[in-house]
Amino acid sequence: MSSMWDAGETITTQAPTQFRKRLGTLFLTSKRLAWVPQGGLAPTVSVLNSDIKNLFVNAEGSAKVMIKIVEVKPDTSHSFIFTSSSALAERDVFKDGISGILATRQALANASGASAGSAAGSSPSSVASPTMSDASAPGTPRIGAGSAPGGMRRGLNGSGPSAEMKLRFALLKQNKDLAMLHKDLVMGKHVSEEEFWETRKHLLRNQAVMDHQQKGQSSAWLDLKPETGESNDVKYVMTPQVIHSVCQQYPSIKKAYDTWVPGTLSEAEFWKRYFQSRFFHRSRSGRGANEPDDDIFDQALAEDENETRAPPKRIKLDHINKLVDLSTTEEDHLESYTSPDSTMAAGKTKESKEAMPLIRRFNRYAQRVLDSTVGPPKKTSAGPEPFNMSGVERAIVMEDLQEQKEASKIVLDIQDTRRYFESQGGDTKSSKIAEGQNPGDILKHFYRDFISNEVVLDKPFHIPGGTFDALMKNVKVNRAKMMPPQDGSQLLPPALYQEALSCHATGNEILRHFWASTGADKEAKHARMVESLNKIRDENIKSLMIQASSLGANCHDAMKMMLKPMQGAIHKALKHAETARPRPMARKLPA
Amino acid sequence: MKDHSTTEDDSNLLVIVIDTNPFEWEHSSAPIKLNDALQHILTFMNAHLAGRHDNKLAVIASHVGVSQFLYPTLNDHILGSTQQTEKDANVYQNFKVVNDAVLSGIRGLLEDHRPTLEEKDLGSSKIAASLSLGLCYINQALKLDGMGHVKPRILVLTVSPDSSSDYIPIMNCIFSAQKANIPIDVCKIWGEDAVFLQQAAHITEGIYMRPSDPAGLLQVLMFSFLPDMFSRNYLYLPGQDQVDFRAACFCHKKIVDIGYVCSVCLSIFCSFSPVCSTCRTKFAFQPLLSQARRLGARTAASNPGSPKTSTPGTPVGTPTNLTSSATMAISTPSQ
Numbered sequence: 001m002s003s004m005w006d007a008g009e010t011i012t013t014q015a016p017t018q019f020r021k022r023l024g025t026l027f028l029t030s031k032r033l034a035w036v037p038q039g040g041l042a043p044t045v046s047v048l049n050s051d052i053k054n055l056f057v058n059a060e061g062s063a064k065v066m067i068k069i070v071e072v073k074p075d076t077s078h079s080f081i082f083t084s085s086s087a088l089a090e091r092d093v094f095k096d097g098i099s100g101i102l103a104t105r106q107a108l109a110n111a112s113g114a115s116a117g118s119a120a121g122s123s124p125s126s127v128a129s130p131t132m133s134d135a136s137a138p139g140t141p142r143i144g145a146g147s148a149p150g151g152m153r154r155g156l157n158g159s160g161p162s163a164e165m166k167l168r169f170a171l172l173k174q175n176k177d178l179a180m181l182h183k184d185l186v187m188g189k190h191v192s193e194e195e196f197w198e199t200r201k202h203l204l205r206n207q208a209v210m211d212h213q214q215k216g217q218s219s220a221w222l223d224l225k226p227e228t229g230e231s232n233d234v235k236y237v238m239t240p241q242v243i244h245s246v247c248q249q250y251p252s253i254k255k256a257y258d259t260w261v262p263g264t265l266s267e268a269e270f271w272k273r274y275f276q277s278r279f280f281h282r283s284r285s286g287r288g289a290n291e292p293d294d295d296i297f298d299q300a301l302a303e304d305e306n307e308t309r310a311p312p313k314r315i316k317l318d319h320i321n322k323l324v325d326l327s328t329t330e331e332d333h334l335e336s337y338t339s340p341d342s343t344m345a346a347g348k349t350k351e352s353k354e355a356m357p358l359i360r361r362f363n364r365y366a367q368r369v370l371d372s373t374v375g376p377p378k379k380t381s382a383g384p385e386p387f388n389m390s391g392v393e394r395a396i397v398m399e400d401l402q403e404q405k406e407a408s409k410i411v412l413d414i415q416d417t418r419r420y421f422e423s424q425g426g427d428t429k430s431s432k433i434a435e436g437q438n439p440g441d442i443l444k445h446f447y448r449d450f451i452s453n454e455v456v457l458d459k460p461f462h463i464p465g466g467t468f469d470a471l472m473k474n475v476k477v478n479r480a481k482m483m484p485p486q487d488g489s490q491l492l493p494p495a496l497y498q499e500a501l502s503c504h505a506t507g508n509e510i511l512r513h514f515w516a517s518t519g520a521d522k523e524a525k526h527a528r529m530v531e532s533l534n535k536i537r538d539e540n541i542k543s544l545m546i547q548a549s550s551l552g553a554n555c556h557d558a559m560k561m562m563l564k565p566m567q568g569a570i571h572k573a574l575k576h577a578e579t580a581r582p583r584p585m586a587r588k589l590p591a
Numbered sequence: 592m593k594d595h596s597t598t599e600d601d602s603n604l605l606v607i608v609i610d611t612n613p614f615e616w617e618h619s620s621a622p623i624k625l626n627d628a629l630q631h632i633l634t635f636m637n638a639h640l641a642g643r644h645d646n647k648l649a650v651i652a653s654h655v656g657v658s659q660f661l662y663p664t665l666n667d668h669i670l671g672s673t674q675q676t677e678k679d680a681n682v683y684q685n686f687k688v689v690n691d692a693v694l695s696g697i698r699g700l701l702e703d704h705r706p707t708l709e710e711k712d713l714g715s716s717k718i719a720a721s722l723s724l725g726l727c728y729i730n731q732a733l734k735l736d737g738m739g740h741v742k743p744r745i746l747v748l749t750v751s752p753d754s755s756s757d758y759i760p761i762m763n764c765i766f767s768a769q770k771a772n773i774p775i776d777v778c779k780i781w782g783e784d785a786v787f788l789q790q791a792a793h794i795t796e797g798i799y800m801r802p803s804d805p806a807g808l809l810q811v812l813m814f815s816f817l818p819d820m821f822s823r824n825y826l827y828l829p830g831q832d833q834v835d836f837r838a839a840c841f842c843h844k845k846i847v848d849i850g851y852v853c854s855v856c857l858s859i860f861c862s863f864s865p866v867c868s869t870c871r872t873k874f875a876f877q878p879l880l881s882q883a884r885r886l887g888a889r890t891a892a893s894n895p896g897s898p899k900t901s902t903p904g905t906p907v908g909t910p911t912n913l914t915s916s917a918t919m920a921i922s923t924p925s926q
């Protein structure tokens with residue numbers, strides 16, 4: 001049978017399936033997905049890993065256990081029905097395998113900016129050095145981005161919508177270390193895709209929040225700069241964004257646009273005239289006398305100048321309760337030491353004549369940008385307030401000055417603080433007072449002792465000889481710790497050191513999964529983790545040790561030291577697994 | 592780890608806490624008498640004062656049931672120099688003032704044969720109270736200084752075992768000291784390690800010592816605790832920095848790999864219980880691990896698949912992999 005595979009191709013998993021009503025076996029190899037009919041000698045279906053675009057599974061509990069593979073080639077898909085008694089489990093293995101391939105490829109594609117598909121899982125080593133330049137060109141095809149047909153969710157776990165997949169890809173793309181770990185753990189079949197992300201929900205949540213944060217409109221003042229072509233012609237590029245900004249800056253242009261386009265003028269014509277108009281050149285450089293008359297834009301210009309020249313409309317104050325409105329009694333206070341503020345009134349001084357329209361223009365623009373983002377300011381109340389005390393109260397109470405109501409909190413009520421101490425490994429051992437001894441007697445005796453033996457300062461000290469040696473030894477130990485370490489980071493070649501670090505990261509992750517799956521309902525996962533730990537110990541660590549040994553005794557020792565904590569932790573975990581196996585929790589019952 | 596805020600012109604304020612617990616000093620197993628130890632300690636204090644003309648000292652006694660200043664005392668501020676005892680031609684006057692104040696202060700403490708002994712921790716030393724006094728004194732001294740010229744540190748000379756009822760007050764002191772950047776040096780003159788004070792030294796970057804032989808106390812004090820904060824930047828000093836941070840469950844005092852942490856009071860338990868026995872908080876949900884169900888914690892009909900939902904305001908406790916278990920189960924690469 002092996003002749004049907006390419007050299008170097010290894011079978012990852014296989015399962016009996018039905019395809020187009022024929023029985024056969026579905027294989028997932030290191031290179032492709034293949035289906036061989038019963039008794040057949042060669043696959044009749046063969047999809048290279050790089051050609052797999054997507055996968056779907058039907059809901060658990062359906063009569064048939066199906067997986068659907070969609071190829072990159074349009075309109076090509078294959079549905080397989082798992083037929084064995086453990087169909088669900090087998091399908092999950094395929095699902096995880098293929099999801100892993102898709103995820104790695106997506107991470108690769110995103111990282112390198114290459115189009116998906118071209119960088120397939122066949123070169124996973126390049127994951128290690130993705131360029132972190134944000135090269136996700138808008139054209140980069142996103143697998144399944146919003147393209148999932150209505151009602152049918154993307155694969156992975158039936159409940160994971162494609163949104164979460166996108167988040168995962170985005171995360172892997174951003175975080176090189178995470179991508180490495182993902183590669184080691186998921187591609188290495190230690191943990192499934194789902195398990196990998198289960199412990200990283202907070203990362204996904206963060207990413208989701210970041211993705212959903214809408215970027216507001218830029219408040220920068222639009223400055224249209226022409227592109228100058230070769231033949232000295234001037235060219236302006238109008239994108240929807242630029243048009244939006246122009247309309248926001250000049251409401252009179254928006255009004256003109258709404259009035260004339262597309263009825264009288266085409267959009268292109270409208271903007272062409274705009275760029276030739278006095279309006280445009282006035283606002284750019286101040287010159288404008290040379291421009292031809294243009295009734296549309298001259299009118300817009302007049303409106304615009306009126307708007308900036310006019311002082312802002314007074315805020316209507318009619319919603320203020322008359323009982324607290326000071327302006328209603330203005331005439332009673334004619335003699336006043338204050339005068340109205342005239343600094344913002346246009347036309348009084350030379351400076352304000354020039355500056356005011358500009359300041360107003362900027363203020364109004366800022367207001368419009370703000371409104372477009374957060375919405376117009378809320379009307380405080382619908383009608384005038386009633387002339388009664390509750391209305392007055394409502395008018396004079398400022399929310400910001402109100403005392404904040406304390407959120408209801410749980411009072412910390414610790415019954416016996418001694419428990420904290422005891423949990424630190426100590427026993428309740430106060431000073432020892434012998435049985436039957438009266439504490440008062442001890443105190444009396446101590447006092448007599450103290451006053452009868454005066455403290456003499458000028459008698460010679462008898463320092464034991466060992467004291468200094470002990471101190472020096474202690475100092476030398478501390479000094480050795482402060483010295484630059486002679487460890488793997490110095491002694492080992494960088495690649496090997498890196499490999500040891502990633503072995504360590506992988507091991508830690510598996511250990512975490514191991515300890516999190518000690519419950520009785522997770523026995524299957526627990527067993528898998530035990531297997532993975534064994535594999536790490538017997539393959540990865542051993543291989544690292546052999547490589548280091550070949551470089552000399554120093555490297556061997558350094559590697560040994562690096563891996564020792566991991567070996568110890570794995571040893572402890574495996575021992576726990578061994579002792580806990582017969583009846584997982586029985587021995588933990590309280591006596 | 593050089594501390595650049597110190598210079599050689601600093602005035603060093605050393606606050607010494609002396610544990611005068613009679614039940615320890617007077618115990619038959621005590622390897623050194625208080626009188627003899629005081630000879631070492633007073634000599635060390637004098638050495639500190641001799642180091643610089645503006646070095647400052649405060650001495651606090653941590654007694655049973657009470658903690659008080661030995662030097663400077665309230666009288667010093669009120670009466671000034673009139674308090675001074677007879678002059679001694681052979682002793683530098685500044686030393687004599689301190690020595691006399693410390694000795695008479697201790698004598699005064701011991702004279703009272705019935706210090707307030709609380710029932711629940713009979714005969715334990717008031718270390719937490721002394722640390723609080725010391726921190727307050729330092730705070731005052733720093734405020735008066737205003738120039739950032741005074742560099743404080745605390746040295747605790749203790750003989751008593753940890754007092755279990757002191758845990759929270761001591762921890763509060765430790766964190767205050769850490770925040771104020773005040774190192775707490777600790778010398779456990781004999782006996783077993785003082786777990787809290789070990790943590791105090793570790794957290795505040797002070798030095799923790801337990802002399803091999805208390806008879807050599809002076810040597811240990813001079814060698815380890817005399818260098819000021821500036822010199823410490825350039826010295827390799829003794830002291831151990833290995834502290835046991837492993838956690839034990841509150842119910843059986845067993846070191847645990849996996850435990851349940853009360854989200855309100857941070858008590859640790861080896862199995863789930865619906866009511867925290869430390870703070871009486873009730874947890875209205877089932878733990879995720881089914882082992883607790885087997886233990887019969889509560890076989891309510893609630894769906895075990897969705898135990899995490901809890902109304903806002905109800906405490907949320909979750910089975911947590913303890914940080915301490917990380918040191919055991921999940922190792923870090925040794926560099």
Ligand SMILES: [Zn+2]
Nearest residue numbers: 840842843861
């Ligand atoms: Zn317990």
Ligand SMILES: [Zn+2]
Nearest residue numbers: 853856867870
């Ligand atoms: Zn609690």
